[in-house]
Amino acid sequence: MCITIPLFIPKTIGAEVSSTSSQSNILLDRADNAYASGNYQEAISIWLKVVKEQKPKSNQLATVYANLASIYWHTGKAGEAVKYWQESLKIYREIKTNKFDEKIAATLVDTARAYNDLGQPRFSIPLLTEAISIAKNKELNRVENMGYLTLGNAYTIQGDYSPAINAYKNSLKGIDRVDNDLPIVVWNNLSKGYQQQALITRQKAIAAETEEDLSADKLWQQVKSDRASAWQAAKKATEIRVNSKSMERVEALLQRAKIAQDDADKSSDVVDSLLKAEVILSALPDSHHKVYALIELSELTNNYDLRSKKILDSTVKTAQKIDNPKVSSSAYGAMGKYYESQQQYDKALYWTEQAQFTAQQIQALDSLYQWDWQTARIYNATGKTEAAIEAYERAIASLQSIRANTTRSQGNPLSEFQSDLEPIYRGFMQLLLSNNSDERNLELALQTKDLLLLSELEAFFEDDCFELETYSETDRLAYLKKTNTAVINTVIIDNKTYMVWQLPNGQFKKYALDITQQELQRLVNQWRFDLENKENDNYLALSQRLYDLLFTPEIKSYLETSELKNLIFVNDGILRNVPMAALHDGEKFLVEDYTIANSLGLNIQIKQPQPKIEKALAFGLTVGVNNFPTLPYVKQEIEQLGKLADEKGFLNEEFTKSSFKQQIESNKSSLVHIATHGRFGGNRENTFLQAYRSQIDLQELEEILSTHSLNFPSYPIQLLVLSACDTAAGDPQSTLGMSGVASRSGIKNVLGSLWSVNDRQIVTLIDAFYDNWIEDRLPLPDALRQAQLDLISSPDYHPSNWSSMILFQK
Template sequence: MKRLATKNSRRKKRLATSVVLFLAAWLFGVAVPPLLAANARSVIVEPSAAATPWLEQGRRHYESGRLSEAIDAWQQAATLSDRQGASLDAVLARSYLSLAYQDLGHWRQAEVLLDRAIEAIDPTRDDSRASAVYAQAFNILGNFQLNLGRAEAALSSWEQAGRWYARAGDELGRLGAEIDRAQALQVLGLYRRSQLLLDEANADLATLPDSAVKATGLLSLGNALYVLGDRHEARRVLEDSLAIARRLDETFDLSPILLALGNTERADNNFEAAADYYDRSATAATTVLGRIEAQVNSASLFAQQKTPDAALPRLSALYEALEDLPPSRRGVYARVNFTQSWLELSEQTPELPLDRTAIAQLLADAVLQARQLDDPRSEAYALGQLGRLYEESQQWTEARRLTERALSVAQTVDANDIAARWQWQLGRVLKQQGDYESAISVYSSAIESLQGLRRDLAAIAPEAQFSFRDSVEPVYRQLVDLLLTPNGLDAEIPQANLQKARETIEALQLAELDNFFREACLDARPVQIDAIDANAVVVYPIVLPDRLAVVLSIPGQPLRHYATPVLEEEIDRTLEDWVQYLNPIFPERLRLERAQTLYDWLIRPAESLLERRDTETLVFVLDGMLRNLPMAALHDGERYLIERYAVALAPSLRLLQGNENESSETSLALMGGLSESRRGYAALPGVKAEIQKISSLLAGEILLDREFTKARVRGQVRERPFSILHLATHGQFSSDAEETYLVTWDGEIKVKDLDRLLRSRETGTRVPIDLLVLSACQTAAGDKRAALGLAGFAVRSGARSTLATLWAVNDLSTPQLMEAFYEHLRRHPERSKAEALRQAQLTLIQTSQYNHPFYWSPFVLVGNWL
């Protein structure tokens, strides 16, 4: 008999990965791929004759998701092995039992079984069969430890598993343990080490001859790369797996590979290719359940794409097949994901072939099957989805009852991933019932759960940005909406609510940056404006469905709040108009109208308060599309905002770098850029003048054109204590980290590589970067969230302050602005960088040639403004 995780049927369910998979199903409406967590293992473990039928029967039940029956069979195998003194078989059976109990969230039973299995290991045994069994035990121990958040212990266990696999001559098993270790490293935040391990596993797999286990190993590696966010490499590896599987003489189930490729194409928004892979996966499936899962994914894709004509026929055909499925975890998930697609379509199409009663019955059957399987995770999943069905039909009492039951079941097995979703749902229901206090409490718990899953949320982010906006961001926004809703017509918002609203806005900014980077890589700490600058005021605007709300943080005073009743659609339309009218070709009247409207919404209600306090700097923590717009160009009817205050942006006050070593006249600067046409970008002849002007004000090194390479920049930064980096080159800020970069002579510096480039200082020259200037970069056209890329550069560089541009700036006016900026810094080191930028912008405003906001307003200071 081949052991549990061998050949193309290896389905070692792992809760640590299933958290990510559940989140993927939640965020993207994708049926959980049955093989996404599989790792290839190739050595045959021969059990005793008596134990064989029970181990094999348990394997079949486990793979079909019938965990309770698998447990019964493996318990029989363990009992028989004990009677016969077959210690290896007992270790194998208890390891498998532990894995099943982990799937169910029964951690104590899983731990007891693992303890007995590990205690029975004889480290002196050196035969291949014992090595294979011990490798499996340590592999499952690593799984258990990662489930409980013990990532370092899991690393050690998987290292031992790898050694035992090597002693057993199981190269595929060893590589599988390396893939497991890579995922543990990611949980610890060690992303580069994780990627190195995956690269090594990929290279080693390439050296092995074609076989079924190699095809499955590549499938496992491709799925791991997909989960870790490297979708391009994931696609290549999965295509290799498919090519090998097709070359094999023996029958091989291609369906899981095709399904994984469909998910990868879907992640890249290649929906036509994804649909084709899903259809091919359904055709190739060797089991009814495998076919149904592919069809569920296909239906969810068309529902997501809002193409009911394509989705409805698939749903109709699926319903009868789902009704006939025997009980299994995968069957429960298929039913729930099916109803998710139905609910999405019900919002788009009034006439559906299935009514709510039929859908409710399907979910009720799923709940009963989950109970029969003694599977609380899938029960919580199905119960919550049934609650959502009642929420959609506005049956609030029943929706609340079912959601509370789902939440209770999820919490009994510490399923925080499921709990987060149902806490959010319960909060929505409570709000509809008018119980605002309870709703706030439940929303807060949902956000705590999401923050506890922060690394997993980042890890699943190869998918489209829209997913985060639709399924995670609303939890934060809806909580802010509740907190800023007065309890009565004339009631004031309590300070506790304002404080929590501010904290939630800050937490949302961090969550968005995590999502941008695809990593939970940001270390945040609470900061009060009082401790930074007594003459600055922080403005927190947030766009809500029916109003634009603002929270004001003033040093030494309670938080303030005001709101303008305006629909979100009108806010978006005004912002889009203003972006367009900032171009000089449009009449001044249109631009000023929009600039004054935005001023009235954001600043006018606080005008007298700001004047009484002698405010010098306004620091904006901007929301949504507001981040793409120049706050300096807001207009009060007489003057621009920059004519009254210095203006700065902060992705979040929690991310501000300290200001221990302020800039001085002796600051060393690295000045680099491109003036010549390169890589399809137009020449920037003004860059030479810009570099020449600032080099007369700053001491340092110049890297221009051919000398402006990644290697030269890295070498200079490592060897010399530069505190200012001025980079005048083409670049783009985008909501996609892969499309956020600076152009060098020999390539691109991507935002994800920036920290490695700029923080690689030699010992003794660790002078922090005080100021990073990115001149000539622009936000991606048509990307409403492109300024995330700007914030990403500011955060990833480690610089205290970043001066950048929102759009491609004028080649003649920019050198003048930069010269004025550095001249003010040099002459007035006691003043802030924000004030230096203000004075430089005023310099252009006072000229007749460049007084239009197009020339001076795209320059924004991000981070520490002092």
Template sequence: MFVSVSAIPAIAQGSVAQQIPPIATDARTLQQEARQLYEGENYEDAIARLEVAKQQLQGSGNALEKALVSSNLSLAYQAVGQWENAEEEIAQSLALLESLESSPQIQRATAGTLESRSQLELTLGKPEASLDSLQAAMVLYRELQNSTGMLRVGINQSFALQEVGRDRAALQQLLPLIPTILAQPDSPLKATAFRSLGNLLRVVGDDGTIEQLFEEFWQQPETGKLDDLEKSRQLLQQSSELSISSQDIARAHLSLGNTERAAYFREKDALERLGRGKQKQVSQLTKFLDAALAQYQKVNNQTIFPLFRLQAQLNSLSLLVDFERSFLTHPQALQQFPNLLPLLTQLPDSRGVIYAEINFVETLLKLGEHRGDFSQFPNNNELEEFLRRAIAQSKKLQDNRAKSYSTGMLGKLYETQQDWEEAQKVTQSAILLADAAKAPDILYQWQWQLGRVLREQRKVQDAIAVYEQAIATLDIVRQDLLSLKNQDTRFLFRDNVEPVYRELVDLLLQQQVKKVTLASEQIETHQDKKKLNRARRLMEQLQVAELEDYLRCQLGHNNLASLDEVIENNSLNAAVIYPIVLEDRLEIILKLPTKVRDKNIIARNEIIADSSHTSDLMHFTQEISARDLEEKVLKLREDIQEEKDAEDEDYRKDFNELYELLIRPLEPALEAHKIETLVFVLDNILKNLPISALYDGEQYVIEKYSIALNLGIELIDSSPFEKKDLKVLAAGVSEKIENRDALPNVGLELETIQEIIPSSKILLNQSFTTKALQREIETQYFPVLHLATHGKFSSLLEETKIWAYREAINVNQLENLLQRQQDPLELLVLSACETAIGDRRAMLGMAGIAFQAGAKSTIGSIFAVKDRSAKLLMEKFYRNLIESDATIAEALRRAQLDLLSDKTYKKPYHWSPYLLVGNWR
């Protein structure tokens, strides 16, 4: 990862020649020969020359020359993995230099030797010490005004910061150096800088700064999309072309492979969000897979360095295994084993080797679990031997982070073997080591692992306590990761974050399931209530965590109020419903107002699901798998979009089944509390469900209740909608633009709004641009922004957008526009948007727009409807809102009921896709 200090460095040359006594002349010749051998990657012969030179200098008084030989010997020993010899030589070199009177010559030699030491420290898993050595070298180069030395150290500091996981700091370290780097002639140093920057772009991303600095550099790709990964590719390709040594060329190809790997995981993430049926469309995914494998193969073909070959082969293997686990069996997966085993056992100890051993075992465990067959792999004893060797190596190197990682992986091996007692003991040791190493990214993984192990031993209370610790640690890790524009593939939300929350909720709710026939027989305990409250808070936290992961930022607003506070403080007849989708069942928590209930009504009604209750909380369990539930949701959406309704006997079952699952068990309590508004904190696939279209056999839900959704986020100002002096900024596009259909009724929709609210402003077609929108927002305050134009909600942030006239507005641009308002929006209406077809997490797009807009309330459609019915519904909504005392939720409900009662628009297609998110008052 480092630029050597001029290979066998230039510090051994220069004005010292005239001071060397006759015996040293031969030593100097030997050093020159060693330098050539080193640059030719003939390290053993270079070491032999330097050892002879060192012997010849024994007894001479030239301490500087001795120091240079020892410094260069350390570099050569590092190249062959002889770490103890390398440490001894570097210590001797620095001791000799410290004994000499300071001069520019001595300072140059000391700075170069410190660079050599920093490289060694980084290799041995001591990145903080490496940074200290580099900082000391930087001080000396500044005193010498040595710009090349300062540039080289600055680049190497960015590598060291990456090694300790401080990627954003690494980028900040590198950014000021870019103009100087670009002004340099092509050289290995420039190649190294490009490699560092390419690696950082892959993880941190570019806010536009790098693109501007490299304005003349970029080549537009065939896709026309110059995203962060494409920029990373281009920089790393340049690094490969500018590199001279096979070591640096191999590093560039290894980095290129990792960029293609990141592209693979991004594409895989997108495919999995589309749900079943879409996962067969893997041609683009295999393109990235093949590109990554090709780069890793180049490392194999080119380098004489076994560690690079090992890393490339392991990366190939882990990628192939991931592909097989998610999609198709890949014939190449097992072809890696014969070459890997000798490399793993023959390499000298280093942090890189330790992580390679861990990577190898983890990959085999994943593949074995997937295939249900470990017979083709090294047996458990051999895998345990790999890990115990890694533990011993990390102990020898005094690397607690590596020791924790290898120890935790040994615990995972025992977990796979269902040796619970040993898994618990070893994982607890890994937790202590991760804590000592101040490594929360590792700590949470072992806490999660320990929770699973305790759960399997039926130590439920202990497991719950450890899961709580894991989530607390995970929250720290997540906040660090949110500063990175691109998602770290080690922490993909659905694989490494979401399961921790769900497994804890599962444990908490398993404790609550009781068979109760009548609600009057309920058992109320403080512990029951505490666990139910914790479960719903966890689901709210999960919703927020998912939205933060989507937006790549930490959510935060002032004047937030919890749902409970809003309902209780304002005596609202509203209930909050938390449907929780677990793998084998659906759990429902109902939060009721705490005012007195009509117990007689509850007692007269049987509760038809497994349930348990406390005074204001009720809990129900429905026996349905997540897969079956998803199929029912998708079928209902398909029916609605095909303009079916519950009056058709062939489809009535689809509308009724989800009502029976989600609402029927709650009816007695809802009736007893005279509930008027249902606030849903929807989970998973249920976010795509038009709740208002659920059918009880006689009525749709919307005929009985107002409906609102909550994102798990506390409400942005819970005060009622202010109708006085109301003004609407109404913008839209009615014309056909590019491949988007015309919306001929949009003009009428906007005119109707202006008729109802005369102080409104209209921006239609050519007048609806981002600049015009900005100008109006900056000129006066509009409490309501109404956008009647094509829009798309997607689980991919970059694909969520709203179209102005011939231009798209993305989530971040909308946020920047609306921040210019003097006060936050009361209401944002998106009347012609839709979720991406088949995208089961597309509602993240609507949630993202709602939150980033800072709107107290947002109304949007989850699929596109005919603009004629959209125009009619919006007209009725605004009339209800202005001409009565109706809340936002009630105004929307009445508009939906008006369409339902109209023969032309009675089918749910016309009125059910509209959802209210946020404050319903």
């Protein structure tokens, strides 16, 4: 959403300093000339000297600071720009005269734009609110237009597309009177806002459709409407100021071409838009903006003819002229990618190595990981497996070094992670697992899976503060052997799913399932639907089919002869959303043979908490609120817990957000039980718990639980129970909120429901679980298993009644 139209342009200030020395006039004239000739460093040096030695008057000093800020911003140093705009703003405010209101408003907007460039829209939004208010009162139309545009960009960076679209629409009011390319920028950004909103709504529509949610049709209508609006805005951006030969018009033409590519009826629009963009770019002066536009043009052109190579030749020459290593690296890498697409691997490797070398010179890790990944793909395509592995390792090492920046990207961080970065991890795992994997490669694949999970959680929570606890390999293997436990990792790739077992003796076994990701997702979603429907036994056929798919004859043979007792599943993707306990071998459920737990990653907890409950806190709703139905058995559920532990219960109107926060943060509670409607969707916005009058969102829940850990480090919460929540069945990320929030808050165990069971059976299950854990002192997985076995042997044997509760261990 970068725009190149400046609001504040460095101005000549020599005429303003007649009361100062002639030396000042000479210096300022020199600064003006340096700026005009593009010698920005000399202009900065002179202005800094004036500030230090000449002590100009306040309004003159404010202008000098603003000039410095503007140049820093235009040369890509947004942090320095913010510092000097803040100094300028401080002076204008201290003067306390209305004649500087316009400068205050303009400086607020410029400062906000710099904050946006730094990826800090939370700082820019308050500044823009004030700037827009001043502009409206003073009828400063140009400042108001730019203020709303910058506000729209701020919301876009946050991924809040609805307010972004509204801001862009407000920026369009009266914009026809503007005599520059600002209208093109606004219409173009509005098009991108609608386009991104359509992508997010599409994800919601697919999830709703998978769960047979009645809202799916409405969501698809919204997708259609947003796409139509994106197209209309893109057209408008290219149909105004048609004689403009600016970069803004180029960007608008490229946006129109991108949207048109998705519609076969608009193929002529693609060709026409790209040809116009190419003509304008050929006449524009060399700049980094031009290089990046040429790269985008080449990628779009490559989809309909062979002009891409010619454009890339021009791109490389332009990049070399402006002598910017970061830009040159991008140009070389784009050329390498082109040759890779043409399967000319020698040339692809040459240009990619040039991109790597150039990026290494300036330690541009955000570029380097892309070229290392590209190198890995090239080596893999030419059968050089070891070289490909080394390149993948470098790419992922660079990614881990810069993961804070990659998770705080513009738009929807989780969605962008899945489309842009996740393929790197999965491509590496596929390479390691698809060959005759030795033990080293299997361990490396599982380590990569852990790193993928770490990055996935960071993108989900939009935070880079996740850390995985590590245990020594010796301790972990000793635990597996002592407890007769096997760890089962699933790894889902596009065309195959891999199972990697680590047996109690430490030995690895790997095998591939010949099923595509799409087919596996279809089977798992249908199984989940059947498991929830207690009206019939349709689940059984898929329980058996998936068991046979996941457990090969070799593994079945091993299980029959081993003394294996415990299974810990480290599942991937859609398999996280279903209970492994309900798999069926044709005679009995898997849980009838084994104790089953789930883990986020390989660094599983190797010490079980002792059931010494200092205090239990229980919260729940029985009444229907916020369109949720009643939960009549919650009262009984909480009362039963009170018979086993020192419990404080908060029911219905006593269960508010404030009471929840106060109780959790001020009590040494070892057990927190929450029996209320909740939703764990595929992102933070779709994840919440329902209190009596309001919802507790994921961030609030995490902050409350984390505060408890800080307040009582010696009394951690041993177990968090979420007994009436729902996870989104069709979304592979839906359980990340449930398990991730516990892990981030220092809670090592969470017992949660995949779907809500509004029936007495859930009370029976929970009551038996607590009795087994607290009274009989069974380990948590064994306590859950025994409670499930009791229901399986009763008339209420249907897995809808007992399999929804799954145990996650850190």
